[in-house]
Amino acid sequence: MKKHYDIVIIGSGAGGGTVAQSLIPLREKGLKIAILEQGPHFSHSFFTQREIEMMRLFRFNGAWPVKSGEITIAAGQGVGGSTLMYTGVSFRLPEPVLQEWNVPDLSMADLYPRFDQIEQDIHVIEPSEKMVNDNNRLFKQGCERLGWPVKKIPLNVKNCEKLGFCNLGCSSGSKQGTLEVQLPKAIKSGIDLIPNCEVVHLSEKTIHAKIHKAPPGTLEGMWQPGKITIHSDIIILAAGSPGTSGLLLKSGFQQHLPRIGRDITLHPAMTLYGLYPKPIVNYRGFPKTFYTDQFTDSHNYYIETAFYYPFVSTRHMGLWGEQLSEIMSKYNQLMTVLILNHDTIRPENRITIDRKGNVQVHYQIATSVIKSLCHAQIHAARLFFEAGCELAIIPCASSPVIHRDQQKQLEQLIHKKHFIPIKTPVSSAHPQGGCAMGKNSDTSVTNSWGQVHGVPWLFVADASLFPNSAHVNPYLTVMALADRVASKVIKICS
Amino acid sequence: MYHCKHIKGHRLKTILAAANCIVPAHEGLSNGGTLETAAVVDWAIDQMPGALQFQFLIFISIVYLLGIFFGGRPFHKLSYNDQIRQLKWMESSPIKAFRMGFMGVKSYICMGYFTRDTNWSAIKYHGPVFYDTPAPDDVIRKLCQEKLKVRS
Numbered sequence: 046m047k048k049h050y051d052i053v054i055i056g057s058g059a060g061g062g063t064v065a066q067s068l069i070p071l072r073e074k075g076l077k078i079a080i081l082e083q084g085p086h087f088s089h090s091f092f093t094q095r096e097i098e099m100m101r102l103f104r105f106n107g108a109w110p111v112k113s114g115e116i117t118i119a120a121g122q123g124v125g126g127s128t129l130m131y132t133g134v135s136f137r138l139p140e141p142v143l144q145e146w147n148v149p150d151l152s153m154a155d156l157y158p159r160f161d162q163i164e165q166d167i168h169v170i171e172p173s174e175k176m177v178n179d180n181n182r183l184f185k186q187g188c189e190r191l192g193w194p195v196k197k198i199p200l201n202v203k204n205c206e207k208l209g210f211c212n213l214g215c216s217s218g219s220k221q222g223t224l225e226v227q228l229p230k231a232i233k234s235g236i237d238l239i240p241n242c243e244v245v246h247l248s249e250k251t252i253h254a255k256i257h258k259a260p261p262g263t264l265e266g267m268w269q270p271g272k273i274t275i276h277s278d279i280i281i282l283a284a285g286s287p288g289t290s291g292l293l294l295k296s297g298f299q300q301h302l303p304r305i306g307r308d309i310t311l312h313p314a315m316t317l318y319g320l321y322p323k324p325i326v327n328y329r330g331f332p333k334t335f336y337t338d339q340f341t342d343s344h345n346y347y348i349e350t351a352f353y354y355p356f357v358s359t360r361h362m363g364l365w366g367e368q369l370s371e372i373m374s375k376y377n378q379l380m381t382v383l384i385l386n387h388d389t390i391r392p393e394n395r396i397t398i399d400r401k402g403n404v405q406v407h408y409q410i411a412t413s414v415i416k417s418l419c420h421a422q423i424h425a426a427r428l429f430f431e432a433g434c435e436l437a438i439i440p441c442a443s444s445p446v447i448h449r450d451q452q453k454q455l456e457q458l459i460h461k462k463h464f465i466p467i468k469t470p471v472s473s474a475h476p477q478g479g480c481a482m483g484k485n486s487d488t489s490v491t492n493s494w495g496q497v498h499g500v501p502w503l504f505v506a507d508a509s510l511f512p513n514s515a516h517v518n519p520y521l522t523v524m525a526l527a528d529r530v531a532s533k534v535i536k537i538c539s
Numbered sequence: 540m541y542h543c544k545h546i547k548g549h550r551l552k553t554i555l556a557a558a559n560c561i562v563p564a565h566e567g568l569s570n571g572g573t574l575e576t577a578a579v580v581d582w583a584i585d586q587m588p589g590a591l592q593f594q595f596l597i598f599i600s601i602v603y604l605l606g607i608f609f610g611g612r613p614f615h616k617l618s619y620n621d622q623i624r625q626l627k628w629m630e631s632s633p634i635k636a637f638r639m640g641f642m643g644v645k646s647y648i649c650m651g652y653f654t655r656d657t658n659w660s661a662i663k664y665h666g667p668v669f670y671d672t673p674a675p676d677d678v679i680r681k682l683c684q685e686k687l688k689v690r691s
Contacts, residue, residue, distance in 0.1 A: 094667035097579070097654040097679055106586075108646070114639045208668045216669060262675035328664060355664055359649040365630075366623065370565035373653070377663035467638040468630055 046273045050237075051076040052534065053252060053277040055244050055292070056083075058126015059523040060507030061283030062223025063163070065231035067531030071538055072234045079237040079275070080228070081254065083284070084123035085263035086240035087224075092214030096354045099213040101260070102130050107357070108472075111408040115466040116313055118406065119474045120285055123263075124240050127285065128222030128520065131474070132211045132333045133200045134349075135169045136517035138525070146512045148482045150493040151529075159525040167201040167221040167524070176200075176207060178330025183321065183380055184350045185335050187432030193339035198349065200333070209329045209352065240266045242273075244284075245402075247296040250502050251276050279534055281495075282480075283507040283527065290396040290479030290509055291404030293490075293497075301499055304490050306396035308481040309406070310388045310514040311473035313414055316351055316361035317422065318372070319380040319429030320436040326377050327352045339424075341387075341516070345413075346421045348428065351383035363440040363470045372438060372446070380434055384421035387516040388414050396479050410471060412461075418471070419461045426455050440469050475519050480509035495530035506530040541678065541687045543581040545596055549613065551577055551691045553603040556615035558648045560622050567661035576651035578682050578689040583647055595647075598640040602629070655683045 052068060054061045057080050065080050072078050085101075093099065100106040101122070108117040121127035137160050140153050163169075177185075188195035201221040211220055218225050232238055239256070240263070246253040252275040259265045282289040290306040299305045332352035340346055353361060355376055364372060372379075394408045419441050426437040430452045437447045441463045451458060463469075483489025486498040495510055497503040506527040508519050515522050546554055555572035562571030584592055602625075606614035609628070610621040617625065629641040652658055659666050674680035681687040 090672065091675055093672045093674065094669060095654070095680075095683070097583075097650065097683060098675055101675075106583075110639075114635060114642075210668070216672075260675075262673075324663070355653040355659070355662060356650050359653060360646055365561045365626075365645055367563055367565065369561070369649075370563050370568050373562075373662050374566045374568055375663070465631055465638070467635065467642060 046268070046271060048273065048275045049077070050079045050275060050277045051538070052078045052279045052281065053275055054078070054080045054281045054283055055252070056126060056283035056285060056288065056507060057124050057228060057238070058121060058223060058283065058285060058507070059128050059520045060527040061126065062128070062227035062231070063524040063527035064281055064283060064506045064531045065236055066227035067528045068236070068534065069231060069234040071535060072236050076538065079239055080231065081242040081244060081252070082124050082238065082240045083243050084121070084240065085260050086124040086238070086266065087129070087214060087263055089216050089218055091262050092210070092216040094208070094210045094213055094216065096213065096356050102214055108360070111406045113407070113409055113466065115410050116311060116408055116471045116473050118311070118476055119472060120287070120476065124228065124238065125222050125224030127474070129214055129224060130212050131222070131520060133202050133220045133222070134333060134518040135164065135167070135199045135201045135521045138515055138522040139517060142516050148493045148512060149484055151482065155529065156525050159528045160521065163521065163524045163528065167226050168203045169199050169201045171197045172200055172331060172334040176205060176331040177334050178327060179325035180327035180352065180380055181334045181350045183325065183432040184382060184428070187428040188337050190431045191427060193337045195335050195337050198333055198336055205331060207330045209332060211332060213354070237267065239268060240264070242266070244292060245295070247280065247292060250278060250280065252280065279502050279504065279537070281504040281506050281530065281534065283505070285507055286476035286479050286509045287396050287404045287406050289505055289507055291398060293480065294396070294398045295402055298500070302486050302490050302497070304481060304486070304488065306479050308390045308512055309394050309396060309408070309476065309478040310390055310511070311408055311477070312385055312475035312514065313388055313410060313418065313471050313473055314383055314385045315418055315422070315440065315471055316353060316381060316383050317425045318358065318362060318438040319432065319434030320372065320375060321378045321380050321434050324377045325380060327379060327381055328354070340421065344420045345417045346384050346386045348421065348425060349383045349385060351381045353381065361470050362438050363445055363468065364438065368446055380429060380432060382425050382428065384418065384425055386414050386417050386421070387514045390478065390513050406476065410466065415461050415464045419459055419464065423455045423459045426459065427452070475508070477508045477511040477514060477519060480505045481512040482510050483512060494533035495526065496533060504530050504534065541578050541682060541689045543578060543689065543691045545584045545592070546577045546581040547691045549603050550596065550599045552615040553599050554580060554648065556622060557602065557626065557644055558652065560619070560626055561645055561648045562652050568658070569661070571648060571652045574689040574691060575655060575682070575685055576648065577691065579651035579654060579679070580647045582679050582682060583650055595643055598643065601640065602644065655685065657685050
């Protein structure tokens, strides 16, 4: 099968969905535009709120290991990309981070109006008091007692029913990801959405892809399964950090663009648990409303509220045997926080392709990150005890279950020598970089408008563009950059 | 009836014994080593890409054989204490492949146990708000609700 479009967008997450919406004026002028999505198109009724059934929303069931095995990546797989299963956290890129990125022609003056517009479109709000469950309330109390600043997390939700299943797909449609906001507008304007479409190779203005059969329970696409060649005057890659770099590498672009797959960061994170003396039922209500930036400047991490379902919690705790059974028997008493390190680019960390053409993320946790995560575990333990917990479950402690009466010895108990790669559970939900913006092809892959150096028909519009960590949850930044990429495409097409 | 495709013979014996060590009985929680746990593990293995499935099944066989070094017998025939000793060694082994394999086995056993509705009351988890939504995969829904009998 052969097709022709004026513009094709590969990926439908925060980047691809936003580009599609921003290109609606071109569709209205008669240009043919398509969005290709590798994953299926899920309807709201698919989101059954059951962990094991919803693992198919994620690549590798939510635990895509980096080559070293030291971190597992949670990345969305479906129409909506990772906005399917994120919590809706919508931070703006901090100004000092943009200065550190030092991308020519990219300024806050350019990004601010885009942030304003996107926040309005996706309904970013400050969570109300009604959205704060007991876990979040205890977090706030603990931080206040410790004298740490405690701030509200901006969220993109509308009429939230506070069911607590954001990370398994929002069955009420309250979370305003691209599945709810940008993509329906794009489809309504006449942009084609093609789910189950695996792009295998790119050549000059041409996409070679395979359409797979829609999995049971998902929406059928408009094309029949089989191989397809699509000619397009402009191609915009928004397949997520590993996906976009992987596709360019598979297609041989590294010959002229040696930085493809380089300059990656992951925001290594750990989820920690404290045992409160009575039920706090963190699995109901909105999971994330507060964070503290007490240690951001000094130790490169944030502490946020969090919630995970029973099976995933067992992965985070790093416990097994009697300790696991004992803690899990009180699952409804668990207070949960996430520590999120903002790492920095390192030469050894990169994206490659293996002999079979599979994307590999190479990442080794640096000593500085381990130190930061250990510091964060000490302070998370302090927070748990200050909030009233009896126990804290801390993977880098000499014995991972720490009792309240040991709280004065936290710095002796929690130490980097107890960090054993793979055994110590570290995860990532924010892969970034791989096609960094910059001046030229020696130091970057695209210019500040996401246009690939030396390939004027090819653009990138996802977190791959970040030249270094965004420090904060990246979705809003991805959307703002994607909107900027779209404005360049509109200019070219006009 | 659900017939296990992958977890049978020595692998079934290994998974059942390992599950009793990973999730031992405690207050309302029953021992993890049941056919119902193994069936969910089997279903999940069936969903894996071919190469990963092969590696995982080989690793279960390695766990079985490694028992020879921890008590002169296959893993499931070791004493409980020797089984724990072997699992602890794998978890912190200087050899990365053992640490990765252990994490895989532990994860799949926890999946086989904690995703089953029948174990939720013991951990005081009330599960989905919309309980009876149609299942995208009827087999795993029935396995988790123990509405399918399991045969190894």
